[in-house]
Amino acid sequence: MSCVVGIDLGSTTTKAVVLDEDGHVLGRGITNSRSNYDLAAAVARIEGFINARFGLIQQQLESTGSADSVGRLRRAFVMEQLLLQLRRLEQLLLEEVARSAPAGLKAPFADAIREICRRITEEEEKRFRQPPILRSDFFRDAAGSAFMRLAEEVADPAGVTFDRLIGAYDKCIIRAENEPIELDFRDHIDNALNRMGNPPGLADAVEYAASKDLTPATTVGTGYGRARLPFPKEQIRSEILCHGLGAHAMFPETRTVLDIGGQDTKAIQVDEQGIVTSFQMNDRCAAGCGRYLGYIADEMNLGLHELGPLAEQSRRHVKINSTCTVFAGAELRERLSLGEKREDILAGLHRAIVIRAMSLLARSGGVSDQFTFTGGVAKNPAAVRAIRELVQENYGERQLNISPDSIYTGALGAALFARRMVA
Amino acid sequence: MSVALKDRSMVLQKEMIASHFARLEKAPENREPVVYTFVPGNLVELIRSFGALPVLPEINALQSGMRKLSGDYIAEAERLGHSEDVCAYVKCDIGMLRSGNIGPAGTKLPKPDLLLLSYTGCYTFMKWFELLREEYDCPAVFFHVPYQGDGVLEPEHREYMLRQLREQVIPALERATGRAYDEDALRERLALAAEAEDHLVAVLQSAKHKPSPIDGYFGTVYYVGPIFSAFRGTQEGVEYYRALREEIEERVAAGQGPVTPEGPLDNQKYRLVVEGPPSWTHFRDFWKMFADEGAVVVASTYTKVGGTYDFGFRHNPDDPLGTLADYCSGCYTNLNLPSRIDMLVRYIQEYEADGFVINSVKSCNSFSAGQLMILREVEKRTGIPGAFIESDLVDPRYFSTANIKNRLESYFQMIQARRAGREA
Numbered sequence: 042m043s044c045v046v047g048i049d050l051g052s053t054t055t056k057a058v059v060l061d062e063d064g065h066v067l068g069r070g071i072t073n074s075r076s077n078y079d080l081a082a083a084v085a086r087i088e089g090f091i092n093a094r095f096g097l098i099q100q101q102l103e104s105t106g107s108a109d110s111v112g113r114l115r116r117a118f119v120m121e122q123l124l125l126q127l128r129r130l131e132q133l134l135l136e137e138v139a140r141s142a143p144a145g146l147k148a149p150f151a152d153a154i155r156e157i158c159r160r161i162t163e164e165e166e167k168r169f170r171q172p173p174i175l176r177s178d179f180f181r182d183a184a185g186s187a188f189m190r191l192a193e194e195v196a197d198p199a200g201v202t203f204d205r206l207i208g209a210y211d212k213c214i215i216r217a218e219n220e221p222i223e224l225d226f227r228d229h230i231d232n233a234l235n236r237m238g239n240p241p242g243l244a245d246a247v248e249y250a251a252s253k254d255l256t257p258a259t260t261v262g263t264g265y266g267r268a269r270l271p272f273p274k275e276q277i278r279s280e281i282l283c284h285g286l287g288a289h290a291m292f293p294e295t296r297t298v299l300d301i302g303g304q305d306t307k308a309i310q311v312d313e314q315g316i317v318t319s320f321q322m323n324d325r326c327a328a329g330c331g332r333y334l335g336y337i338a339d340e341m342n343l344g345l346h347e348l349g350p351l352a353e354q355s356r357r358h359v360k361i362n363s364t365c366t367v368f369a370g371a372e373l374r375e376r377l378s379l380g381e382k383r384e385d386i387l388a389g390l391h392r393a394i395v396i397r398a399m400s401l402l403a404r405s406g407g408v409s410d411q412f413t414f415t416g417g418v419a420k421n422p423a424a425v426r427a428i429r430e431l432v433q434e435n436y437g438e439r440q441l442n443i444s445p446d447s448i449y450t451g452a453l454g455a456a457l458f459a460r461r462m463v464a
Numbered sequence: 465m466s467v468a469l470k471d472r473s474m475v476l477q478k479e480m481i482a483s484h485f486a487r488l489e490k491a492p493e494n495r496e497p498v499v500y501t502f503v504p505g506n507l508v509e510l511i512r513s514f515g516a517l518p519v520l521p522e523i524n525a526l527q528s529g530m531r532k533l534s535g536d537y538i539a540e541a542e543r544l545g546h547s548e549d550v551c552a553y554v555k556c557d558i559g560m561l562r563s564g565n566i567g568p569a570g571t572k573l574p575k576p577d578l579l580l581l582s583y584t585g586c587y588t589f590m591k592w593f594e595l596l597r598e599e600y601d602c603p604a605v606f607f608h609v610p611y612q613g614d615g616v617l618e619p620e621h622r623e624y625m626l627r628q629l630r631e632q633v634i635p636a637l638e639r640a641t642g643r644a645y646d647e648d649a650l651r652e653r654l655a656l657a658a659e660a661e662d663h664l665v666a667v668l669q670s671a672k673h674k675p676s677p678i679d680g681y682f683g684t685v686y687y688v689g690p691i692f693s694a695f696r697g698t699q700e701g702v703e704y705y706r707a708l709r710e711e712i713e714e715r716v717a718a719g720q721g722p723v724t725p726e727g728p729l730d731n732q733k734y735r736l737v738v739e740g741p742p743s744w745t746h747f748r749d750f751w752k753m754f755a756d757e758g759a760v761v762v763a764s765t766y767t768k769v770g771g772t773y774d775f776g777f778r779h780n781p782d783d784p785l786g787t788l789a790d791y792c793s794g795c796y797t798n799l800n801l802p803s804r805i806d807m808l809v810r811y812i813q814e815y816e817a818d819g820f821v822i823n824s825v826k827s828c829n830s831f832s833a834g835q836l837m838i839l840r841e842v843e844k845r846t847g848i849p850g851a852f853i854e855s856d857l858v859d860p861r862y863f864s865t866a867n868i869k870n871r872l873e874s875y876f877q878m879i880q881a882r883r884a885g886r887e888a
């Protein structure tokens with residue numbers, strides 16, 4: 042089956058979208074951009090194809106009526122990937138200990154590492170048997186938080202201290218993340234199936250999906266890291282055009298698009314064909330972009346996904362003027378010391394970000410109907426609420442579109458450009 | 465062959481500038497008076513008619529930017545207490561002054577005998593010369609050019625300027641140089657100015673050809689160098705522009721494009737009009753971002769800050785003071801927003817441009833204020849979308865390569881997508 046791929050190398054995450062011959066989405070993949078764009082692009086792409094194959098399994102089973110097991114198979118597959126990465130991390134940690142730990146500590150240090158990794162594996166096995174809970178799929182996040190927690194339990198203040206364990210982890214996770222390893226469908230699907238006890242219907246569907254020839258006819262790249270992609274120039278598109286086209290594909294009546302990404306905010310106007318007619322983006326200062334929320338979350342010791350819901354509990358507005366990322370921590374501590382509540386401060390911060398975006402929207406030509414909000418920040422309910430309010434105040438009634446797949450808008454646009462090149 | 469031809473005008477310009485700065489360095493010992501003045505509304509023929517040598521601080525500042533010295537000069541000025549928000553040209557100049565006052569040619573700049581401030585829409589110029597007056601403890605004279613708020617120069621405005629020239633500016637020059645006003649000498653210089661202006665206009669308008677033989681922004685800032693600074697109204701100036709015009713005409717005949725730092729740009733995919741000054745600290749990188757995409761600039765407004773000649777104005781030797789007044793009031797910085805919009809629209813139409821780019825610089829409110837309104841209005845009147853980028857004149861901290869490249873690439877792709885859409 043011929044297909045095309047769009048890759049969006051963002052500052053925070055890298056996304057891939059695989060489209061079939063008819064322009065339908067076959068699969069989507071996402072990974073953290075890490076310090077290695079090439080690898081991030083490869084991983085996102087592999088993930089995209091894995092999801093495409095799971096999509097084929099799903100299709101196959103829908104016709105035979107036993108689609109539920111696909112979700113479980115998917116989880117088994119993800120776990121296999123994670124365990125492989127964990128084994129590699131363990132190996133790197135043990136090498137690091139052998140190389141640089143003081144002589145007297147080498148043995149207990151290695152034991153502590155093995156113990157932590159054993160417990161993570163155990164926890165993962167247990168997690169698999171329980172109902173799924175929402176968590177980050179990125180190895181760095183999943184393994185990192187478990188390692189941190191278990192290191193605290195295993196650490197010996199008189200010997201292999203917590204600091205030593207974390208120090209070794211920090212050193213090795215970067216390498217573990219930046220090494221290409223086998224994460225592909227073929228590499229893990231058999232183990233995942235074994236874990237499920239090889240149910241015959243599922244095994245047949247897997248075989249069908251695995252044997253399907255998915256050869257990308259072409260790939261188009263976009264996003265901040267696009268210059269790193271090993272493509273000729275014609276296969277690179279600006280993210281502004283990709284976001285415009287992607288939003289148009291998701292919501293064909295879209296005329297205004299707002300994208301708040303990790304380090305830039307873009308206000309885009311598109312015509313009825315999804316062609317960009319005007320755009321504005323933040324200048325070199327990334328104040329008020331997604332990364333700002335990231336810093337705030339770090340300062341508050343919260344996950345990024347927890348910010349919006351907390352801000353939603355606010356009962357009163359705190360007015361925040363500065364959305365400078367560098368001073369985010371200082372601003373926050375200042376407000377807390379004045380006795381403001383965390384949720385009220387957060388609500389104010391979200392509103393401040395959106396006010397900045399409103400200025401870009403105004404500069405790009407305003408907000409026309411329909412209005413589509415994309416990028417990582419579109420997942421944040423407090424930001425969405427602020428956008429809704431401010432658009433209503435400034436422009437009146439507008440239909441606000443937010444796709445659950447909004448994070449893939451740029452990659453989808455890139456894939457659509459790829460499709461046009463093939464056509 | 466084009467390389468050799470290109471060399472001729474460039475070599476000429478280099479020699480002219482080097483000899484001017486060498487003469488400036490020796491001015492104190494040769495007892496040649498020195499007058500500092502700004503590019504917009506510079507009365508260089510008048511200054512020269514008194515046997516004085518002009519120094520143009522903005523040119524020195526932009527040269528420092530191109531020579532990658534401005535960052536240090538600005539830091540020096542900020543140490544002296546000038547805030548980050550102050551115009552970077554001013555800080556660059558003050559920093560250069562305090563770092564030994566070595567000018568762009570590597571020679572020491574002389575102290576001014578007079579600061580001649582033509583006020584043509586830039587309030588900062590006033591503050592700048594106030595600072596220099598403090599530094600040098602020298603006389604200053606203020607020539608107030610009325611802002612063309614209604615888009616026309618009223619007769620009483622002209623009369624007001626003539627009175628200032630007679631009653632303030634000329635007496636100040638007489639005191640500073642010890643010479644009497646010589647109207648015949650001024651007429652002679654004005655005739656030379658007009659001759660050079662004719663040649664310059666022919667060069668600017670050559671961009672109407674396809675391919676354009678010049679870059680009307682990046683290349684043209686070099687071309688306007690002599691006429692915007694010390695060489696208007698000089699024989700060298702006339703010779704330079706004659707040589708330049710011949711070169712360009714040969715390029716037109718050969719169907720050649722301009723030579724960019726990356727080589728000749730013959731395959732021109734986009735014809736653009738540009739509003740706003742360039743970023744001097746990243747001048748080559750900035751140009752490359754255009755050239756790499758096959759974009760040639762066919763006209764720009766910035767190249768009219770030292771005088772707008774392409775709509776017919778020439779210095780007129782028959783009306784020596786009146787023509788100076790007309791010249792000053794027509795400088796780009798002295799025009800109101802509707803006039804600037806008209807000019808951009810005219811350029812886009814007459815030069816058959818595919819798009820226009822506004823470079824909004826942080827340092828200069830005279831330029832930047834109202835640019836978004838200009839953008840919208842020009843878009844409305846021409847049906848062509850514009851691009852908006854932000855940087856600075858000489859403060860390297862305000863140039864974000866990734867951000868600007870991103871915007872420009874997006875813009876070029878947008879023009880392309882629109883073309884494809886129209887054809888489809």
